[in-house]
Amino acid sequence: MTAGASAIAATAGGSLLPLAILLPALGVLMSLLLGGRRAEWIALGLMPVEFAVAVAIACLVWRSGQPLVYTLAGYTPPLGIALRADGFSAVMLITAGLIAPAAALYARANFATPPETEKRAPLVFWTLLQGIQAALSLVFLGGDLFNLYVGLELLTFAAVPLVSLDGRPETVAAALRYLLFALFGSVFYLLGVALLYGAYGTLDIALLAPLVRPEPAVWLAAGLMTAGLLAKTALFPLHLWLPPAHANAPAAASAVLSGLVVKGSFFLVVRLWFDVLATLPGVIPGTILAALGSAAILSGSVLALRQARLKLLIAYSTVAQIGYLFLMFPLATGPWAADAFSGGIMQALSHAFAKAAMFLSAGLIAESLGHDRIAGLSGAARALPVTFLALGLGGLSLMGLPPSGGFAAKWLLMKASIEAGQWVWAVVMAAGGLLAGGYLYRVLAPALSGESPQLKKAPARSRESVALALALVALLLAFAPPSFFTFLQIGRPAAGVALQ
Amino acid sequence: MTSATLAGLVGAALVGLGLYGLIANPQPLRKILAFNLMGSGIFLVFGIVARKGAAAGLQADPVPQAMVITGIVVAFAASALAVALVLRLFEDTGQATLNPDAWTKPPDGGAGAE
Amino acid sequence: MSVLQALDIGLAFLVFAVAAWTIFAPGAFAATVGYVVYGLLLSLVWIRLFAVDVALTEAAIGSGVTGVLLIGAAARLRAAETAGREKSLSGLSRLLVAVLCVLVALALAGVVLLLPDQGPSLAPQSMQHLPETGLGNPVTAVLIAYRAFDTMLEKVVLVLAVVGVWSLAADRYWGGAPGEARAQRPEPTLAFLAQILAPLGILVGIHVFWVGADAPGGAFQGGAILAAMWIIVMMARLTEAPQTKAFWLRLALVAGPVVFLAAGVAGAIFAGGFFAYPPGFAKPAILFIEAFMVLSIAVTLPMLVAGPPRREPRR
Numbered sequence: 001m002t003a004g005a006s007a008i009a010a011t012a013g014g015s016l017l018p019l020a021i022l023l024p025a026l027g028v029l030m031s032l033l034l035g036g037r038r039a040e041w042i043a044l045g046l047m048p049v050e051f052a053v054a055v056a057i058a059c060l061v062w063r064s065g066q067p068l069v070y071t072l073a074g075y076t077p078p079l080g081i082a083l084r085a086d087g088f089s090a091v092m093l094i095t096a097g098l099i100a101p102a103a104a105l106y107a108r109a110n111f112a113t114p115p116e117t118e119k120r121a122p123l124v125f126w127t128l129l130q131g132i133q134a135a136l137s138l139v140f141l142g143g144d145l146f147n148l149y150v151g152l153e154l155l156t157f158a159a160v161p162l163v164s165l166d167g168r169p170e171t172v173a174a175a176l177r178y179l180l181f182a183l184f185g186s187v188f189y190l191l192g193v194a195l196l197y198g199a200y201g202t203l204d205i206a207l208l209a210p211l212v213r214p215e216p217a218v219w220l221a222a223g224l225m226t227a228g229l230l231a232k233t234a235l236f237p238l239h240l241w242l243p244p245a246h247a248n249a250p251a252a253a254s255a256v257l258s259g260l261v262v263k264g265s266f267f268l269v270v271r272l273w274f275d276v277l278a279t280l281p282g283v284i285p286g287t288i289l290a291a292l293g294s295a296a297i298l299s300g301s302v303l304a305l306r307q308a309r310l311k312l313l314i315a316y317s318t319v320a321q322i323g324y325l326f327l328m329f330p331l332a333t334g335p336w337a338a339d340a341f342s343g344g345i346m347q348a349l350s351h352a353f354a355k356a357a358m359f360l361s362a363g364l365i366a367e368s369l370g371h372d373r374i375a376g377l378s379g380a381a382r383a384l385p386v387t388f389l390a391l392g393l394g395g396l397s398l399m400g401l402p403p404s405g406g407f408a409a410k411w412l413l414m415k416a417s418i419e420a421g422q423w424v425w426a427v428v429m430a431a432g433g434l435l436a437g438g439y440l441y442r443v444l445a446p447a448l449s450g451e452s453p454q455l456k457k458a459p460a461r462s463r464e465s466v467a468l469a470l471a472l473v474a475l476l477l478a479f480a481p482p483s484f485f486t487f488l489q490i491g492r493p494a495a496g497v498a499l500q
Numbered sequence: 501m502t503s504a505t506l507a508g509l510v511g512a513a514l515v516g517l518g519l520y521g522l523i524a525n526p527q528p529l530r531k532i533l534a535f536n537l538m539g540s541g542i543f544l545v546f547g548i549v550a551r552k553g554a555a556a557g558l559q560a561d562p563v564p565q566a567m568v569i570t571g572i573v574v575a576f577a578a579s580a581l582a583v584a585l586v587l588r589l590f591e592d593t594g595q596a597t598l599n600p601d602a603w604t605k606p607p608d609g610g611a612g613a614e
Numbered sequence: 615m616s617v618l619q620a621l622d623i624g625l626a627f628l629v630f631a632v633a634a635w636t637i638f639a640p641g642a643f644a645a646t647v648g649y650v651v652y653g654l655l656l657s658l659v660w661i662r663l664f665a666v667d668v669a670l671t672e673a674a675i676g677s678g679v680t681g682v683l684l685i686g687a688a689a690r691l692r693a694a695e696t697a698g699r700e701k702s703l704s705g706l707s708r709l710l711v712a713v714l715c716v717l718v719a720l721a722l723a724g725v726v727l728l729l730p731d732q733g734p735s736l737a738p739q740s741m742q743h744l745p746e747t748g749l750g751n752p753v754t755a756v757l758i759a760y761r762a763f764d765t766m767l768e769k770v771v772l773v774l775a776v777v778g779v780w781s782l783a784a785d786r787y788w789g790g791a792p793g794e795a796r797a798q799r800p801e802p803t804l805a806f807l808a809q810i811l812a813p814l815g816i817l818v819g820i821h822v823f824w825v826g827a828d829a830p831g832g833a834f835q836g837g838a839i840l841a842a843m844w845i846i847v848m849m850a851r852l853t854e855a856p857q858t859k860a861f862w863l864r865l866a867l868v869a870g871p872v873v874f875l876a877a878g879v880a881g882a883i884f885a886g887g888f889f890a891y892p893p894g895f896a897k898p899a900i901l902f903i904e905a906f907m908v909l910s911i912a913v914t915l916p917m918l919v920a921g922p923p924r925r926e927p928r929r
Contacts, residue, residue, distance in 0.1 A: 015882065015888070018763075018878075018882075018888045021767075022875060022878070022879070022888075025767070025770050025871075025875065026872075026875060028770060028773060028774065029770070029773060029868040029871055029872050029875070030868075032773060032776075032777060032864055032867065032868055033861075033864050033865060033868050033872075035859070035864065070888075071887070072762070072763045072887065072888055072889050073759060073760060073761075073762050073763065073881070073887060073888070073889040073890050073891075074885070074886060074887045074889075074890035075743065075759075075760045078736060078739070079563075079736055079739045079740065079743065079760050080760055080761070081761055081763050081764065118788070118789060118859065119785070119788065120780075120781065120783060120785050120788035121785070123777075123788075124777055124778075124780070124781040127774075127777050128774065128777060128778075128781075131770075131774045131777075134770065138767065146567055146570075146761075146764065147761075147763065147764055147767075150570070150574075150764055150767045150768055150771065151767075153574050153578070153771050154767060154770065154771050154774065156578075157577070157578075157581065157771055157774040157775050157778055158774050160581065160585075160778060161581075161777065161778035161781040161782075164585065164588075164781070164782065165781065167588075167782075167784070167785075169589060169592045169593050172585055172588050172589045172592065172782070173589055173598060175585055176528060176582065176585040176586060176589065176598065177598055179578070179581060179582055179585065180522070180528070180531055180532075180535070180582070180598075183535050183578055183582070184522060184535070186578075187535065187538050187539055187542055190539075190542055190571060191515065191542045191545065191722075193567075194542060194545045194546045194549055194564070195545070195725060197546075197549055197563075197564060198545075198548075198549035198552070198729055198733060199733075199734075200734055201553070201733065201734025201735055201736060202734075202736075216724065216725055216728060217725045217728065217729075220721050220722065220725050503618070503619075503622040503662045503663065504663060505726065505727065505729075506622050506623065506626050507626070507659055507662070507663055508723075508726035508727075508729070509626075509723050509726060509727075510626045510629055510630055510659070511722075511726070512719050512720075512722035512723040512726055513630055513633075513719055513723070514629075514630070514633055515718065515719060515722055516715040516716060516718055516719025516720075516722075517630075517633050517634060517637050517715070517719075518633075518637075519714075519715045519718060520637065520711060520712055520715040521636075521637040523711045523715075524703055524707075524708055524711050524712075525637070526702055526703070527642060529642050529646075529684070529687055529688060529691055530637075530642060530645060532684070533636055533637075533642075533645055533646065533649055533684065534636075534637060536649065536676075536680060536684075537633055537636060537637065537649070537652075540652075540653075540656055540672070540676060543668075543672075544656075544659070545722070545726065547659075547660065547663045547665060547668070548663070548726060548729065549729070549733065550663070550665060551663050551664065551665075552729055552730070552731065552732065552733040552735075553733050553734065553735030553736070553737055554664075554732075554735070554737065555732075555735045555737040555738055556735075556737045556738040556740075556741040556742075557741065558737045558740075558741065558752060559664035560663060560664045560665050560737075561735045561736055561737045561740075562736070562737065562740050562752035562753045562755070562756045563736045563740065563756050563760075563761075565665045565667055565668050565753045565756075566753055566756035566757045566761060566764075568665070568668050568671075569667060569668060569671045569753070569757065569834055570757075570764060570765065570768050572668075572671050572672060572675050572676045573671075573675060573768060573772070573834060574768060574771060575676070575680075576675050576676070576679060576680050576683075576915070576918070577771060577772055577775035577918060578775075579680055579683060579684065580683055580775055580779055580918035580919065581775050581778045581779055583683055583684065583687045583921075584778070584779040584782050584921055584922055585782065586687065586691070587687060587690060587691070587921065588782040588922070590690070590691055594693075596691055
């Protein structure tokens with residue numbers, strides 16, 4: 001009971017948590033109201049503040065070694081709503097706080113507003129980008145399952161119109177399909193929430209965790225909520241919406257969609273299984289999730305090999321890399337659990353940075369060459385060295401070659417799976433790495449040889465630097481000190497507590 | 501069988517019907533209708549949970565009722581966005597289909613200009 | 615079998631039958647009309663569940679405004695239906711999907727039947743804290759006091775939906791007005807309905823909002839009624855939709871969430887926590903916030919129904 005009480009008691013510095021959500025929300029409202037160029041200024045002006053808040057939250061969590069908690073409106077759960085920041089939340093907040101501004105800086109060239117007028121695409125872009133930030137903050141910090149549903153809806157409504165931003169029919173169809181899958185996901189999630197409330201009378205994660213028993217209502221809720229979240233995360237076989245949506249969106253939007261938005265629903269799958277349902281016997285569900293993940297890795301990589309367009313190849317690569325995230329689930333209990341957890345998070349982080357870097361680079365390539373056909377890329381690396389360097393370094397992380405965050409992630413996951421005796425996941429990861437090498441070779445090999453093509457326009461050095469910086473972060477994650485992994489464990493229930 | 505249980509069973513049936521419509525019907529507008537149906541079925545499940553939580557002089561637990569009200573508003577907003585997408589698709593192309601052959605460029609497509 | 619039981623069973627069958635019609639009807643327009651009927655029947659079911667606030671919301675928003683949206687869409691898509699190049703699922707796939715849906719429905723029905731008669735409930739706690747809020751309607755208290763954060767963020771969701779809908783305009787129409795221009799000679803029946811109904815509806819809407827503090831009703835229901843009145847007047851073409859670049863329109867759209875957010879921050883400064891109310895001052899603050907919410911809802915819902923701008927901006 002004391003553990004439950006301390007989990008819902010507000011902690012010092014907790015006021016930062018609502019601020020992380022309210023600042024971008026205010027940005028959305030002010031951007032629509034004031035319009036024109038001011039939307040861009042508000043977005044760019046608030047981003048450093050939001051990053052500072054994310055860093056402050058992380059520092060407070062690190063200093064206290066406990067999750068940060070805040071109860072809203074002065075009413076404690078179960079009647080009120082709580083926000084909670086553990087190590088995983090803080091790290092994801094910082095990741096979002098870095099990638100969103102990077103995409104914003106890159107996008108200034110695409111979505112500039114002339115003075116005195118307001119144009120459609122810039123206003124929509126700057127407003128929705130802040131909407132994504134608000135939604136992600138809510139998803140990472142929410143401690144109440146219905147509050148998280150509102151966060152999921154916020155995320156969907158902010159992300160879908162970004163896909164159809166340039167108005168071509170293919171993008172509108174891709175956005176519609178994305179919306180339908182996302183709505184399917186939301187209603188399934190909501191149905192699970194209804195069942196959990198019916199069973200236990202509360203939706204607060206910390207209060208639910210000790211109450212949950214393996215009864216039919218809980219199993220059905222778990223299945224429904226997971227299926228819904230998998231549709232939003234585009235895990236095989238519910239991934240059909242992702243490649244056309246991410247490949248046809250503007251480059252900055254694709255970076256945010258692949259790097260951050262799909263991580264939001266993945267974050268909730270982890271919250272669900274590791275926090276709310278931690279006492280359920282998780283071997284069979286975990287194995288099912290990892291099997292789907294393996295199918296995603298293999299099918300996504302093979303399909304990436306067959307793509308003719310660079311952006312579609314990168315999008316199918318996202319489908320494959322999302323599969324790696326789910327290999328941590330069957331390894332959630334036992335002495336290797338901490339490694340598996342760290343590996344999964346590290347995969348989420350390094351993929352976010354690497355994929356964002358790759359989409360921004362692909363955007364620069366498409367703008368400079370006038371197309372993104374892989375067949376037409378020969379010699380392009382001579383003409384666009386920095387851009388291809390960013391693309392290559394991001395690819396390094398995807399393949400899992402050292403030194404990169406992707407290597408660290410796969411190393412941890414392989415270690416955990418071999419120690420657990422579930423070596424099949426290690427084989428899948430090795431195969432995935434080889435296939436990733438294959439599709440990256442398809443792009444980089446012709447680019448590095450052959451005659452340098454004519455550039456329609458040279459990319460701005462600042463935009464190339466942004467893409468390169470993101471790729472370097474993905475590499476630097478390899479050098480995370482052991483204290484980083486200790487930080488990730490803040491807020492985890494004691495390892496191995498789940499029933500088996 | 502109380503009215504609440506009956507409503508809950510109807511809700512379960514509506515979820516099944518709506519899910520079938522969402523997956524099986526190829527027209528986007530029918531999918532949107534089916535999504536709304538499914539949503540209202542889920543709200544009925546909240547409703548039976550609320551009714552079973554009658555206590556303290558209230559006939560139904562107010563918290564699930566508030567969640568349903570929020571859900572109805574969000575479902576309307578989602579329908580509005582989806583309808584706007586369908587109508588835009590129709591205006592641009594004369595058809596409103598999600599048929600993937602119409603929109604995904606074939607894997608070896610040569611006309612892949614950005 | 616008492617009259618009420620017979621009513622319940624009849625209502626259940628009717629709801630299911632109309633829902634099945636909505637899914638399986640041959641034409642989209644017929645299915646949409648069926649959906650509106652279904653929504654009204656559903657409101658009756660909600661009344662039988664003693665959730666009157668929800669019944670009002672379902673009738674106003676779930677069936678009413680959504681119905682207008684979908685019927686309008688179905689009418690415009692009639693041409694697409696006849697030219698339909700839809701690839702229907704094969705018979706085997708349909709069967710598999712049907713089996714899956716039946717399984718989901720059965721599992722859900724099983725869990726519903728297993729629910730205990732007296733389940734865990736937050737009703738006692740809601741009533742316990744009700745006096746602090748000064749309200750008499752516990753549902754309103756949940757929406758604007760206990761779970762105010764949810765409601766405020768949901769208003770932001772509505773704003774994002776408007777931005778999303780507007781984003782689908784062609785570049786040259788950005789800032790212009792959606793819908794059609796005001797008609798020189800509006801259709802007489804529709805105009806008559808609008809002229810009679812709108813003033814009454816506005817009064818009813820304001821009343822439903824005001825009375826929602828202590829009885830069933832509230833900002834969402836009242837705002838939806840006001841929205842419906844504006845939609846009727848626009849449909850009758852007695853007035854035209856405003857330009858989307860108009861500052862007053864944008865102010866009305868964001869006023870609700872901005873005031874709510876500001877009140878939340880003020881709560882942190884004056885009442886010890888974000889979205890908390892100072893003791894003794896709660897009811898006036900809640901009504902103040904709700905008034906702006908009604909304004910925003912009354913403006914947002916018609917804008918979502920009207921769709922993206924379709925005429926060039928003037929000036």
